[in-house]
Amino acid sequence: MSGIGSDGLSSIAIIGCGYWGMNYVRVFEELGESRVAVVCDERPARLAEVRRRFPGIAVTNEVDRALECPGVDAVVICTEASSHISVGTQALLAGKHVLVEKPLATTVRDADELIDLAAAQGTVLLVGHTFLYNPGVRKVREYVDDSYLGSLYYLYARRTSLGPIRDDVNAVWDLAPHDVAIFNYLLESEPEWVSAVGARVLRNCHEDVAFISLRYPDGVVGHIHVSWAEPNKVREVVVVGSERRIVFNDLDALERVRVFDKGVSVVPADEATTFGEFRLLLRDGDILSPSVPASEPLKNQCSHFLDCVRHGEEPFTPGVQGRSIVLVMEAIEQSMASNGVPVQLRELALF
Numbered sequence: 362m363s364g365i366g367s368d369g370l371s372s373i374a375i376i377g378c379g380y381w382g383m384n385y386v387r388v389f390e391e392l393g394e395s396r397v398a399v400v401c402d403e404r405p406a407r408l409a410e411v412r413r414r415f416p417g418i419a420v421t422n423e424v425d426r427a428l429e430c431p432g433v434d435a436v437v438i439c440t441e442a443s444s445h446i447s448v449g450t451q452a453l454l455a456g457k458h459v460l461v462e463k464p465l466a467t468t469v470r471d472a473d474e475l476i477d478l479a480a481a482q483g484t485v486l487l488v489g490h491t492f493l494y495n496p497g498v499r500k501v502r503e504y505v506d507d508s509y510l511g512s513l514y515y516l517y518a519r520r521t522s523l524g525p526i527r528d529d530v531n532a533v534w535d536l537a538p539h540d541v542a543i544f545n546y547l548l549e550s551e552p553e554w555v556s557a558v559g560a561r562v563l564r565n566c567h568e569d570v571a572f573i574s575l576r577y578p579d580g581v582v583g584h585i586h587v588s589w590a591e592p593n594k595v596r597e598v599v600v601v602g603s604e605r606r607i608v609f610n611d612l613d614a615l616e617r618v619r620v621f622d623k624g625v626s627v628v629p630a631d632e633a634t635t636f637g638e639f640r641l642l643l644r645d646g647d648i649l650s651p652s653v654p655a656s657e658p659l660k661n662q663c664s665h666f667l668d669c670v671r672h673g674e675e676p677f678t679p680g681v682q683g684r685s686i687v688l689v690m691e692a693i694e695q696s697m698a699s700n701g702v703p704v705q706l707r708e709l710a711l712f
Contacts, residue, residue: 400427
């Protein structure tokens with residue numbers, strides 16, 4: 362299944378046209394190897410906006426009609442997370458390649474169904490963990506891979522803002538998958554256990570704030586704070602090592618990545634002159650702002666999806682990677698329901 366139409370372009374259907382759905386329409390229209398054939402959304406106002414901005418694209422409020430649109434070989438699913446299993450199943454059964462926005466599903470069982478179905482159909486299943494296509498995150502990974510930071514101690518992330526508040530999932534499912542995916546990518550591993558507490562401070566029907574702790578192999582600790590209730594929008598990941606610290610700030614267009622040549626050295630015991638003398642020596646060095654390529658992560662992701670569809674490349678964020686994030690999210694939900702009791706992922710994965 363080549364995924365190339367008679368005009369030499371991949372023909373895309375976009376299912377769900379909220380904020381991100383409209384961005385996908387724009388990006389695929391801008392890429393030279395694709396065209397958006399049809400957009401599907403149940404809201405008339407969103408379809409009217411598509412007609413206004415992209416008059417050459419067909420619109421419909423029925424998923425079946427979008428999938429039957431002539432020439433469509435790939436589908437982007439941007440619907441509510443709880444509908445990913447049903448819409449994804451429809452698209453895969455129709456023989457379409459699928460890019461599904463994060464999270465892949467809201468349960469591991471549903472994620473497994475989509476993965477197995479894609480394998481049986483011989484179609485691409487790529488999960489939209491867009492931050493893994495961010496040049497800044499990849500730059501951080503380069504420093505981690507080179508052991509430039511020394512031994513890794515811990516990571517933490519803040520992803521906060523005042524809304525937007527969703528009614529289909531809580532703030533954890535909305536925001537935390539980004540940072541779990543980043544942590545797993547940087548460490549090339551999955552957490553052994555998680556502990557989380559959340560609250561409904563806005564009197565919402567879902568948790569709108571949460572604090573999440575994760576324990577990775579080799580004693581590396583992770584922490585994630587997500588919130589819909591804070592006045593400042595923050596998108597930050599910090600990695601702390603024995604030799605250096607590194608900060609990724611996605612909202613800083615000039616210095617997206619900063620490396621702090623600062624650390625703590627242990628003073629040998631035989632150099633101590635008094636019983637009470639500190640045996641730790643602080644080292645304060647330079648701050649480096651490395652060059653980070655200027656490219657749009659969503660466009661990088663969509664271009665890669667087209668390469669998978671058209672040329673048979675293996676997805677960088679395949680279904681199995683999306684499943685691992687869903688497993689962590691389920692563990693976080695279980696821990697929150699138990700007021701922070703740690704949940705072992707190995708035990709959860711057995712069910």
